[in-house]
Amino acid sequence: MTVGVRHDDLRRRNRAMVIAAVRRAGQPSRTEIAAVTGLSNSTISTISADLIEEGILAQAKTGETAALKRGRPQVALGLNPRAATVVSIALSLNSLSASLIDYSGKAIIHDISRPATLTMTASGLVEAVTAAVGRLLARMEPDHGPVLRMTLAIQGITDSEARKLMWSPITPHSDIQFANALETAFGIPVTVENDCNMIAVALRGRAPDRYRDNFFTILLSNGIGMGLVLRGELFTGSHSSGGEFGHMIHVPDGAQCRCGRRGCIEAYAGNYAIFRHARGESEYAQPAADIDDATMLALAAAARDHDGREREAFRKAGEAIGFGLGSLFALFDPAPVAIVGLGSSAFDVIEPALRDAISKTAGGQHNAAISFDLEPDETPLIRDGCARQALTFVDQDIFAPGAAVETAGKAVA
Amino acid sequence: MTVGVRHDDLRRRNRAMVIAAVRRAGQPSRTEIAAVTGLSNSTISTISADLIEEGILAQAKTGETAALKRGRPQVALGLNPRAATVVSIALSLNSLSASLIDYSGKAIIHDISRPATLTMTASGLVEAVTAAVGRLLARMEPDHGPVLRMTLAIQGITDSEARKLMWSPITPHSDIQFANALETAFGIPVTVENDCNMIAVALRGRAPDRYRDNFFTILLSNGIGMGLVLRGELFTGSHSSGGEFGHMIHVPDGAQCRCGRRGCIEAYAGNYAIFRHARGESEYAQPAADIDDATMLALAAAARDHDGREREAFRKAGEAIGFGLGSLFALFDPAPVAIVGLGSSAFDVIEPALRDAISKTAGGQHNAAISFDLEPDETPLIRDGCARQALTFVDQDIFAPGAAVETAGKAVA
DNA sequence: ATTATTTTTTTCGAGGCTCGAAAAAAAGAG
DNA sequence: CTCTTTTTTTCGAGCCTCGAAAAAAATAAT
Incomplete structure (x- = not known):
């Protein structure tokens, strides 16, 4: 059953929509956001003021967009790159790549390594990933935003909860609990995704x-x-x-x-x-x-x-x-x-x-x-898709939390 | 892009949810609806008062539910059978069945005929369906609710807009515009659905x-x-x-x-x-x-x-x-x-x-x-699925109109 | 028969959200 | 320097939902 829409869900959903509009459009003005979302200018003004105050959005420097039109120039809104960071990890046969991505989607640091996945033990594989993330985070500069999400893409079958690797051609082992291990190690929520699914996410975004x-x-x-x-x-x-x-x-x-x-x-x-x-x-x-x-x-x-x-x-x-x-x-x-x-x-x-x-x-x-x-x-598509997947989670579940998620199985529809 | 949630959408969505809860539960009390939908008792009270006033819901006669509990007895709410009717039509090889269904989902009248679908012309087929619906409506008693929707299920391929039959084994003709023809004849919105899809709708409901x-x-x-x-x-x-x-x-x-x-x-x-x-x-x-x-x-x-x-x-x-x-x-x-x-x-x-x-x-x-x-x-499943499909439309698009329909293609998700 | 208890339903004020209109701000045009 | 145009903010109005309290309607106890 879809749960009722409560009054406070409204603001949360609209916050999420503003964030999504900015992420998609890049540097939209408040007026453009209003047009895209169908909300009124006053609502966008209120919500974006909140988001700027919270450091999620940032106003572009004035003068950056040479308007050359009459009237008050539009103020471009952008994602604040330092609002957060996410980690995108792509694990494939004998290849492991971890990237730190800022909130605007830009990759900051990469860590590439070549573990011998076929011959490692299951725990060795987990440790290799943990070590790569550890190296990545160690190189992170202090003025970057907090790491709020990690997404790991692996060739093979993952479970529907995105918690573990059920089977993969890159290792003889099965049921490897990557999400639990990484969450324990870093205290950051993790999902484990199928690589092709992340490719799809990347293509949809691009x-x-x-x-x-x-x-x-x-x-x-x-x-x-x-x-x-x-x-x-x-x-x-x-x-x-x-x-x-x-x-x-x-x-x-x-x-x-x-x-x-x-x-x-x-x-x-x-x-x-x-x-x-x-x-x-x-x-x-x-x-x-x-x-x-x-x-x-x-x-x-x-x-x-x-x-x-x-x-x-x-x-x-x-x-x-x-x-x-x-x-x-x-x-x-x-x-x-x-x-x-x-x-x-x-x-x-x-x-x-x-x-x-x-x-x-x-x-x-x-x-x-x-x-x-x-x-x-x-590989670039997988990395990109992971980053998008992680950022979407931050957008929706951390920066606009509690929004009524449509549960599976609609009422009567 | 999902469109913004406006303030008045809220009530419409919650109206639709209350109707859906009643349709599913049968004769729930206001308290039960509140529990199922997650909305507060006061909200359910307001919405159900509106729906009763509009003749969409009806209170069951008191004393029908022997509570045998302490406390004020629950008042069962039900769908008002006379709020509307819909027509459910199942067309298959050499067989045509049309049914008039009241708003509570009960079949009132059936019209069964056996047209020779394989040898008829396309317009003959349309006329056979139109005639069957005409006979059905002619037998309708005046105190029934207005006919607000017709759903026609056919074996074969229909278009994604549910407007026409693209191909079917029951006739050599293709691209038959059933929806347009029936809407012109009766002035009632019509969809043309695939029979197996309606079976699925029926099973989900049952x-x-x-x-x-x-x-x-x-x-x-x-x-x-x-x-x-x-x-x-x-x-x-x-x-x-x-x-x-x-x-x-x-x-x-x-x-x-x-x-x-x-x-x-x-x-x-x-x-x-x-x-x-x-x-x-x-x-x-x-x-x-x-x-x-x-x-x-x-x-x-x-x-x-x-x-x-x-x-x-x-x-x-x-x-x-x-x-x-x-x-x-x-x-x-x-x-x-x-x-x-x-x-x-x-x-x-x-x-x-x-x-x-x-x-x-x-x-x-x-x-x-x-x-x-x-x-x-x-056949009974197809008839049932058509009826459910039509009633769901009435519930959502006529009795709770304007609710923000999630358009395809979510924002970033 | 009357009072107490329990449960459901309604009422009412508070708080929050979005909207439209108006005002303010910030530019170019004349 | 003033007028026009466009964007953004401000402010009051109108809804909606919620929680608490009140009212209603039954059974249980005295």
Whole structure:
């Protein structure tokens, strides 16, 4: 049941909306905020005065915006960079990056390290992350705002509470309680998110025109990940982070997947699957742990060069992804798709088969209208998405606390 | 952008919530409404006084609820049956049912007819529906409330605006503008909904404990339909009613589907597909237009009786549905599933292969925990869902108008 | 029969929020 | 230096919800 809207929720919601408007618009004037939010000028004036007093917003120096118009010049409002900071952490295979982000979204410090994730113990992994954050915070200058939130993105499956890593290809261990460990170590609230979900958050923030209501992000690397945004909201499953596109079944009882099952899309389109096909190995051969980037780029080059096993391998990959996308389009209708990760640099050899497969599915009639955005380097997107996710939490739950959150399960609607 | 919450929205939202609480609870007292909504007793008192004055709610006669407790007895509030009426229309193959529903949700009058939908013209179909509604309204007694909404459920694909039928197996015609035609004829707002979506609405209303956040309804008949509820809200696609589970691809380039494509789940699990397999025909044989119920029941009986082609046909059907559900579970995590329609009466011969298939998919480890509700007769559910959908509209958009609807695409979240 | 107790519902004043109108502020135009 | 234009702030009005107290309506106790 949606809980009743009480009188004090009103101000909190509108505060959150003003903060959101400033974060999106960058340097809006009070008048612009009023126009965007639909609230009156007087209300915006009151709320922004509060937020400035609390150090959350800051007025730009006068004269910065050369108005060249008649009338009193607009005063630009911006997020006060020192209102807070957040930590954005991206953990992937043999790679760990932690960043300190100020409240305006600017990265201040990075800490990059290369732990051997596959061979570490679970507690070793937790310690590596803790140590990276520790180094980051140690380098933090005193005039920055307090650290109010950390978000950790990991390739793999996280739980729906965003507390732990349930399973990941980067480590043989499961159920690693990252959030508890980091919160104990630093006393700062932490969430653990799926990397593709953070990519989706980043894309929505960067290109809200294109990525708004429904869209999919697909990460092509050794495994296949997906971020799913439906009705403008990141979809996470009831138990897990959800969106296991790579483990939808492409061919019943088909090729051997790394997950132990058979016929998953990943077993045709993951790096190891393409590698396996290109080498002429059986579909049931044990998947290779990880294929390095140079090898994959060489396979793609060979596929471009001549019609051989490499080309066939990428063709099979495209077919698997295409049929999978076709199933998504059948469920959700066609929507924008972003292809992220190293695999997108081979998209030219994947695309023909992919489109051919889509044309055989329910979304086929819209094939021509479906465009794919490519982004070979996923790491900056993951970092960016984590930062946005953490900042949104600060905006909504710390700087506009208590706002009536719509609980799942509407009244009758 | 979510629009700002203005002061008068507050009352409207809380009005809607009180109405919703009464609709759900049946005959709650003011105190119970206050507890459920989280609003104060004084607010509930004010709002319910307004709603009673406007004839939307009605106080139950005193003495009806024998309290047997100390203290002032609770006064039960109920929906005033004469506050409004709505029309619920279910159109399926050769069958048309229109019902007049009072504001409390009780059906008053039914009009059942059997138009030959497959052979009618598009305008003939519209006229048949218009005539049925006309007969219904002609029989309406004057003391009933005004008709404020009509909802028409049809098997097939409707547009996302719920204005027209884009495609349906019950007629060769497409893009039939039912909503415009009915609104012109009767001057009452109309929506055109997918039948499976209405089944989902009905189930959520009937068993909110089981069907709340995420769940699926699957209709097994000549085609395969699906209703998809995610986060408590009916999911409809961006262009269409969405949820074309039956046309997710089960086997790439597989059996011939009625939709013209190949390998769809429906091409293995639709009645015509089971029939085709059981008769030993090729997977590529032209699908039969419609199989009557008795034939399908006989096939199921034969499958139960001996291990022959019939059993194999149902096995293939179960396998297709199982892999499809497995893909859904991969995307959304396992969730309750309701199997509706005549096919559910053969679920015993479908289930083994279905579960076997699910166990090979990403949701497989939860196989034992997944239970299926069966409901062979879908028509009452469709009628019920339509009525609920229409009444919810009246509750929210007519009796609590102007409430700030959360527009798609949240601010930053 | 009357009083006490309990529970529900209504009443009433207080406080908070947003809004519109008017005023103030801050620039360019003439 | 005054007029015009635009933005921002100020101020009173009008709602809405809330908590406390009062009223209402029943049972339990004396």
